[in-house]
Amino acid sequence: MTPRGERSRHRLASTRSSVGDYLARRLPVVALVSYVTGLLAWVAVIDRWLPMPGVVTDMRMSDPGVPEAMALSNGVAGVSLYLLMWGVMMVAMMFPSSVPLFRLYSRTLEGTTTAGKATRVGSVMGTYALVWTLTGFVPLLVNSVVPITALSTEHGGPLLGGTLLLLSGYQLSPYKDRCLRQCRSPLGFLMGHHRPGVRGAIRMSWQFSVFCVGCCWALFALMVVVGSMNIVWMALIAVVLSLERTVSWGTHLAKGVGVVAGMVGSVLLLISLL
Structure with a gap:
């Protein structure tokens, strides 16, 4: 090969390397995997890729308490499929706003080797998904004690009003503020909770997940009351919790949601008493 051809080959290799480095910076693999996983989860929920056992007449899956009632009436199989559905919903709603932590x-x-890095990042993301999946036991337990379907049919106003007041109280509480600060500052969280190895990754992700659950549980309580598979409410709540955790005015949004929820909840309770 001539010297000119050799120089051209080196320039081409250098250009390819620069382009690869640029794409790696602009399109990090971790972010792409997280967003694609979240998108697929949304598609799975919207297109009903995850069936529920049993048939409920003259009721829709988006009605309050219906998915939980179907799960509880079909034993272990029903509960297992419900938890799978709930886990996919949580991935759809929570993964996009958790990308900053995954990336950092x-x-x-x-x-670290590529395999080691993939294992640890996968452990973080998998633990995060697992913790949110386990929270699906809560609406099942609540529905086993208080049938949401019957209660929403007979006393829908007071039920929704009371839930909004609960949401309002928590949104304005110092507990919400503490959890939200952890979720909004992934760098600060990592500086205080980072641990080496796969076990350390799992432990760190578990701790972060607990803060996230503490930050968002009241919003998900509202989602269960209005219908845990109501796509419109799912999307609205996902937008709110994502903005709370990612934008500069997220804390103000959290307070604003608390104030609005309190006002609407009070009005609904007053109307139901008249």
Whole structure:
């Protein structure tokens, strides 16, 4: 090969390397995997890829308490499918706003082998999904004690009003503020909770997941009351919790949601008493 051809080959290789580095910076693999996983989860929920056992006449899956009632009436199979459905819903709603933590954690693994990095990042994301899946036991337990379907049919106003007041009280509480600060500052969280190895990744993700549950549980309580498979409410709540955790005015939004929820909840309770 001539010297000119050799120089051209080196320039081409250098250009390809620069383009690859640029794409890696602009389109990090961890972010792409998280967003694609979240998108697929949304498609699975909207297109009903995850069937529920049993048939409920003259009721829709989006009605309050219906998915939970179907799950509880079909034993272990029903509960298992419900938890799978709930887990997919949580991935759809929570993964996009958790990308900053996933990305920052992956950056702390520079120098680790590709397999080791994939294992640890996968452990973080998998633990996060698992914790949110386990929260699906809560609406099942509540529905086993208080049938939401019957209660929403007979006393829909007071039920929704009371739930909104609960949401309002929590949104304005110091507990919400504490959990939200952890969720909004992934760098600060990593500096205080980062641990080496796969076990450390699982432990760190578990702790972060607990803060996330503490930040968002009241919003999901509202979602269960209005219908845990109501796509419109799912999307609205997902937008609210994502903005709370990611934008600069997220804390103000959280307070605003609390104030509005309190006003609407009070009006609904007053109307139901008249």
